[in-house]
Amino acid sequence: MKPIVRFDKVTKSFGDTVILRDFDFELTPGERVVLMGPSGSGKSTVLRILMTLEDIQDGVVYIDDEPLWHEGVGNNLKPASDKHLRKMRGNVGMVFQHFNLFPNMTVLRNIIEAPMKVLKLSRKEAEARADELLARVGMSDKREAYPNSLSGGQKQRVAIARAMAMRPKLLLFDEPTSALDPEMVGDVLQVIKDLAAEHDLTMLIVTHEMGFARDVADRVCFFCDGQILEQGAPSKIFTDPAEDRTRQFLRMVLHEEPASEAS
Numbered sequence: 499m500k501p502i503v504r505f506d507k508v509t510k511s512f513g514d515t516v517i518l519r520d521f522d523f524e525l526t527p528g529e530r531v532v533l534m535g536p537s538g539s540g541k542s543t544v545l546r547i548l549m550t551l552e553d554i555q556d557g558v559v560y561i562d563d564e565p566l567w568h569e570g571v572g573n574n575l576k577p578a579s580d581k582h583l584r585k586m587r588g589n590v591g592m593v594f595q596h597f598n599l600f601p602n603m604t605v606l607r608n609i610i611e612a613p614m615k616v617l618k619l620s621r622k623e624a625e626a627r628a629d630e631l632l633a634r635v636g637m638s639d640k641r642e643a644y645p646n647s648l649s650g651g652q653k654q655r656v657a658i659a660r661a662m663a664m665r666p667k668l669l670l671f672d673e674p675t676s677a678l679d680p681e682m683v684g685d686v687l688q689v690i691k692d693l694a695a696e697h698d699l700t701m702l703i704v705t706h707e708m709g710f711a712r713d714v715a716d717r718v719c720f721f722c723d724g725q726i727l728e729q730g731a732p733s734k735i736f737t738d739p740a741e742d743r744t745r746q747f748l749r750m751v752l753h754e755e756p757a758s759e760a761s
């Protein structure tokens with residue numbers, strides 16, 4: 499199957515610091531991939547490149563075979579125009595660690611804004627789409643509320659509905675539960691798991707939640723220093739304590755022995 503996302507020898511640096519060097523990575527349509535790795539290893543940078551929030555210095559990123567940061571074909575690529583970036587960004591939805599809702603807009607308005615402005619839906623169409631999504635994330639009764647009256651878990655559920663309202667080909671989650679109180683984490687993870695089960699969406703998720711990764715992912719990638727060290731189905735990657743590198747990685751990243759997590 500053709501990949502929906504492809505990083506082809508991508509290099510990304512901040513000043514003199516190289517975060518990704520000749521990075522190759524692919525997602526196939528409908529795949530749910532979890533990236534796990536130590537703080538500062540570049541996981542968010544991978545997502546931010548796909549969301550066009552960070553540019554790249556070398557290589558090519560493709561979404562659905564179309565260059566993201568370039569225009570043209572084959573070897574004849576030139577840097578993308580703002581128009582191209584705007585168009586490509588429409589393929590991608592992102593859920594951030596800190597929600598990033600518009601504080602001066604109601605929940606409903608947060609969700610309908612982009613579909614109306616970018617996709618040119620009528621208010622009626624956008625509201626119908628928003629109401630369906632609010633029901634799906636269990637937030638219908640907060641339709642007219644403002645974000646500052648919501649708990650962290652509720653904000654994140656609205657943020658997920660907002661990302662889904664654009665019907666993206668690719669949904670990115672950057673540590674969606676790490677800013678939440680522990681009692682909210684389960685609800686938000688359940689919403690993401692339900693969406694993954696219901697939709698044929700491609701998802702790339704950065705998380706430290708091992709149990710969640712095991713439940714939601716088709717593939718888990720252990721990421722360190724801008725490289726994927728190990729990857730595979732969660733059943734393989736989390737339950738093979740004979741695999742030395744997996745053990746080392748889990749110890750380094752999660753400060754846990756795989757056996758204790760698996761039990």
Ligand SMILES: Nc1ncnc2c1ncn2[C@@H]1O[C@H](COP(=O)(O)OP(=O)(O)OP(=O)(O)O)[C@@H](O)[C@H]1O
Pocket residue numbers: 512517535536537538539540541542543544
């Ligand atoms: N805008 C920026 N300017 C300079 N350096 C940056 C910038 N954004 C990220 N970095 C650096 O790039 C490296 C990778 O950051 P990134 O946020 O991708 O890591 P991460 O694996 O997602 O970490 P965490 O799990 O802590 O979020 C870090 O060393 C970070 O300090």
